[in-house]
Amino acid sequence: MGSGPEEPVHADERPAGGFARGGARATMTPSAAEPAFEARWSPRATAVILSVWVAVCLALTAEPLAEHIAYFGERLGSVFAWAIGATLLGLCGWAALYLRLRERGLWRYEPRLLAGLAVAMVAWASPWALVVTALLFGLCYGAGSAALDRLGLTPPRPTARLGLAAAAGLGFLVLLLIPIGMAGLYSAGLFWVLTLAGCGLWRRRVAEIPALLRSLEEGWTDTVAAQSRLVGVAMAFLPAFVASFALAAVAPAISYDPVSHHMPAARHYLEGGRLEPLPVPAANFSEKWLFTLGHSVGYSYYPQSFEELLTFVWGLGGQPAAQLVAPLACALSLLLLIAVARLAGVSREACIVGAAAAFTLPFAHWTGAIAKNDYPLALFQLAALYAALTAKQAGRREWLVAGAFFMGLSVGVKHTAVFVSFPVGLLLLWELRRRAQPLRLAAAMAAVFLAAGFFWHVRAYVLTGNPFYPAGAARSVSTTPAIDGTTPSRWTTHLLYPWYLHFDGVKVMESPSGSPAGFYFLFFAPLWALYRRRQASANEAAVLFVLLVFYLYWAYIWGVLRYGLAPALLFAVLTADRLAAWAGQGRGSSRAARLTLGYCFAFALLPTLMLEVNAPQLAWYAKRLDREGYLRAAMADYPAIAFLNGRMGPEDRALSLNNCSSAYAVDPARFRCVRYEGVFEPDLEEKFVEIVGQSDPSYLVLPVNPMGGRVRRLLTGRFGPPIFEDGHFMVLEREER
Secondary structure, three states: OOEOOOOOOOHHHOOOOOEOOOOOEOOOOOOOOOOOEEEOOOHHHHHHHHHHHHHHHHHHHHHHHHHHHHHHHHHHOHHHHHHHHHHHHHHHHHHHHHHHHHOOOHHHHHHHHHHHHHHHHHHHHOHHHHHHHHHHHHHHHHHHHHHHHHOOOEOOOHHHHHHHHHHHHHHHHHHHHHHHHHOOOOOHHHHHHHHHHHHHHOHHHHOHHHHHHHHHHHHHHOOHHHHOHHHHHHHHHHHHHHHHHHHHHHOOOOOHHHHHHHHHHHHHHHHHOOOOOOOOOOOOOOHHHHHHHOHHHHHHHOOOHHHHHHHHHHHHHHHHHHOOHHHHHHHHHHHHHHHHHHHOOOOHHHHHHHHHHHHHOHHHHHHHHOOOOHHHHHHHHHHHHHHHHHHHHHOOHHHHHHHHHHHHHHHOOOHHHHHHHHHHHHHHHHHHOOOOOHHHHHHHHHHHHHHHHOHHHHHHHHHHOOOOOOOOHHHHOOOOOOOOOOOOOOOOHHHHHHHHHHHOHHHOOOOOOOOOOOOHHHHHOOHHHHEEEOOOOHHHHHHHHHHHHHHHHHHHHOOOHHHHHHHHHHHHHHHHHHHHHHHOOOHHHHHHHHHHHHHHHHHHHHHHHHHHOOHHHHHHHOOOOOHHHHHHHHOOOHHHHHHHHOOOOOOOOEEEEOOOOHHHOOOHHHEEEEOOOOOOOHHHHHHHHHHHHHHOOOEEEEEOOHHHHHHHHHOEOOEEEEEEEOOOEEEEEEOOO
16 A cells, blocks of 8 residues: 655644643743744834735725625614624624633634534534435545555545545546436436445445544644644634534525526436436527526536536435535535645644635635535645645656546536646646656546546537537637626736725625625735745645646636635635744734734625525524425525426426526426526517527516516517516416417
């Protein structure tokens, strides 16, 4: 059995200071721990620069802070706005108190308490979904661990072993489900056979999981880094983020992408037993019209690895279990994030703080809590980067092939994998040149890469003549409009993007918040200029190369913020290394660093709650609302769909304009949606009328707004008056011919 390279040992891993395991002060000699970073200028100059910067940032963020608090007041009343403000102040006070409490030994139990909170909240709402998720994790870890050990690619640390093995197992499962689906054999019974057989076959591997989890906990209690006051600030705020995450994960999905893209495809595959795309309502959808009007209906032609996983888990435990696939990928990604950071020379203290900061980035937190494919993509990207860095240190050819495998898996999740696949691929090619027989190895890597991710492109090409359908290859090299419809200048985009993601988030994220990234990166940006490593880290340089190439490409295209999830996580943990250096400069610096970090966590909670939590959701979790009542109260789309579910016959079809929540339709294949949020110009109206004529639906769902009114007038004589109407949508029935 082989293993990867030993990761660098940092001074802060030794019992050099802080508190010993029993809670008493430990002694340390001044030479025991030389800092990894040094200030470029004098302590006084550094303190002045940071003080001015933090003051400027506080002034810049005062208005967004007030706007976020006002958001809750506008929707729930001024009393609630005051309550939110008081809660934030209370959390800050709690953090100060908790720093003292944890010094009495409470810090030793923090991982168990946080994990217990998440498990308890999920178990309260969906106990069977929790069991199914545990089985999925066991199955994938067992398969992945067996494969890695057979190839001699066993990572030495439990964070990497758990994350990498589970990622490999998920990849194997995705690839196995392709021929099963193409053969029309998808069924809950077969999925249970595969799960139980796999867990039985790799039972010894599965039995390793408790020991690895204990190793993680022992690593926490044995390191001085866990006792850091900077870590304590993160631990004080994390329970609120964990609770919000768990609540969003278990509540019935209401976000657009899960209910219009991912879950309808999974239901279609499972109920039909076959891996075939959902039908497109009109035959002549060109790329222009499909992307303008019909993105939702064409989505199942895209890479579907994530939807395959949803299908598999849906068969085991229904929608509640399927909704936990992305949260599982989030947890595994954080493990791999720490593993990559350790290879890059990041200290343990910074790994903990950085992982907490990454988890609490509002957009990352939200996309991990709901059934979206961003974290599965990030998981495979981080696994590919880990393999590339390990190949650099270990010199083993197999790591290069593993990197190509994970990179291929990322391409099988979504096309936007190209933003990270390109620079990671360059790293792999750079290492390839140092190997014996590079051409032969390159051919093997290319074959693995193509086999792992490009089935979906071949399928799309066979079905449509376009491997990227419903998009086109031109979209990978051209600047796209921002989410708010404006067109960014390609000459200023790299300079303006950081401002937008902090203060004008509607341009870069589907979010009601103007600050979907929070302010962690903003407050700590100067640390990159103020501190430098005493000794250069080749692996950190490689990671920074990936981040730089990614940013140049991604910002040029004007990528959506969540498409840069893996790089954002990496940048958060690398920034935390500089933050720890600032905090280690003295008592005053430590206090300033803690206060600034606490402010960042406190603010991040506001957009997180905006994105994830609503009043009906709380009532549902408290068992005061059932699933039907929650969906009616929280989702404008649902009442019209529920009405149609009780009216449509087995041969009826419905076409909807802007109500795309087909995951809750009686049959997603018979409820198709066209979505357009801009001004309905005459050519678009004509195109929609043409689509109606071609699809010949039995029922038509239109929004109750001027757009819906105009379309209704254009279709006079073909559809009768509304048979259902609320404040959001109306349902029209086709006139008898």
